[in-house]
Amino acid sequence: MTQPPSFAVISGAQVHAAVSGREREVTAMIEAAYRLHGAGRTVNPDSYFLRFPDEPANRIIALPASVGGEVDVHGIKWISSFPGNVAAGIPRASAVLILNDTATGYPFACLESSIISAARTAASAALAAARLADARGARPRRAGFFGVGLIARYVHTYLAANGFAFDELHVHDLSREHAEGFRDYLERTGSGAVTIHDAAEDLVRSSDLIVFATVAGEPHVTDPKWFEHNPLVLHVSLRDLSPEIILASYNIVDDVDHCLKANTSPHLAEQRVGNRDFVAGTLYDVLTGTATPPADRPVIFSPFGLGVLDLAVARHVYDRVTESGELQTVPGFFHEMKRYG
Structure with missing residues (x-):
């Protein structure tokens, strides 16, 4: 039996x-x-x-x-x-x-x-960062964390474990108290010089790798000129960037159908132009060599989280x-x- x-x-x-x-x-x-x-x-x-x-x-x-x-x-x-x-x-x-x-x-x-959930999110972000950065020819030395909760901490841990080393770390959060707490955490890890920015633009322009880990429900970063230095962006929270920024960038997602739903930033971009041509491919395409990110445009990874x-x-x-x-x-x-x- x-x-x-x-x-x-x-x-x-x-x-x-x-x-x-x-x-x-x-x-x-x-x-x-x-x-x-x-x-x-x-x-x-x-x-x-x-x-x-x-x-x-x-x-x-x-x-x-x-x-x-x-x-x-x-x-x-x-x-x-x-x-x-x-x-x-x-x-x-x-x-x-x-x-x-x-x-x-x-x-x-x-x-x-x-x-x-935090571990798989961070591992996905670190995997994408490593493959995209290596394909572009160099790993960033200046990282910025836009939003500083648990996910940001896990992403930093997984980036470090996957061989990323930073000379500069930049932090921005709506709560000064939370930003200072995250700064203290980064300083304890010995990861590099840490700067807190009151202005979002200053963080973006100061960072070659930007981690968006907020609870934003709609875009609040809207100016493509902030990204004219062509950073690598881990758009983990999915709704921070305006359609204009998405459309001006090289976009990789984890799954096209899943990511372009629920008014994510890529979904809003699709609604704006009426097509998905701005999506260059998926992380699987990067892993298999089908998609190669350029060095002369901002590169945005938007993972819906599978x-x-x-x-x-x-x-x-x-x-x-x-x-x-x-x-x-x-x-x-x-x-x-x-x-x-």
């Missing part, structure tokens, strides 16, 4: 232990997931947004996905973004992720997923926790296992 399936719960502490210090390994997982996605060995439906008419800043998003290859798992991430949490002293985003067995469909694990990336990291975490002997299962989680009682 087949044994009833087990169901495990993996805490944030266990997730952190499984990915911390393994940034290059996680980045390699993300690259492998992108290659599977580009080769058609994933299923990644549209994300589903739960919004609240009386609280337009808040949302909860469902990201279902399936990954083949060695990952071999189905699943879904359920992630909330409540910006008001920051003022209350807790992180803006919280998330859980469910893994489903590909043979039976049974869910077999629930993982705390804000760390998984559920398949979350599953790849979550499967790794599950396997590591299992191997450690610390997997905590819930006895009797599946109860009605006999068809007729």
